Amino acid sequence: MGLSPDQLASLQAALEQRKLALLQQLAGRMDGELARVPAVEEIETSPADSASNRTLNQLELEADEHKQAQLSSIRHALAKIDEGSYGLCDNCGNEIPFSRLNARPEAPLCIACQTRLEKATAALR
Template sequence: MNVLDQSQLIQLRAALETQLAALSRTDAPQSADGTRDLPVSEVETSPADKATVRLLNDLALEAAGHHVARMQVLRRALAKFEDGSYGLCEECGDGIGFLRLEARPEAHLCIGCQTRLEKR
């Protein structure tokens, strides 16, 4: 049973959509073949410079991975509105409190289940 009222659901959905829109605007550019462009291209330089370029590219790829993962989490939370399961804990099925969802609208576990998960 969902413990959120309609105005709270509207507020939380808007927050998720705003976050997703912000991430979509900052999405890393893609090349024509759909792959991500590396931010720093390698040029013939010293080994130390090449290592720095590789490190910068690795960091950029890792950040892009986090970016994509965050967008997936937000999309998953928005999809829960469609099936009516938004605001329900995926572990125990109880309602997730509004204050928790207000702080983290993408939360999928209640405080109790999240605490148990983190202690494992």
């Protein structure tokens, strides 16, 4: 059945909007690399404050890495729209239901393949 033109347009708009928001959040980064400026200055402080500052800086770095990964997923989805393969599972090729894409427009896998991936990943832990 596939996606209707209206559904596809709506999902593409959502992806573009999310892409723009992420790019704005990551503004100030050069050539896609994460800035190495700490979120919290590590000046001479007590050991407890230093530990807290390091933790906050690590969390900031991890948040930026997560945003970069999200941006990559969104770009992949937008490329699939351009190719005409958006809405098809990257793994099995089956259609991804609109309800899933509406919830996660960047979803590359159908629910069955995503579930298998998560189970396999959990088994490796």
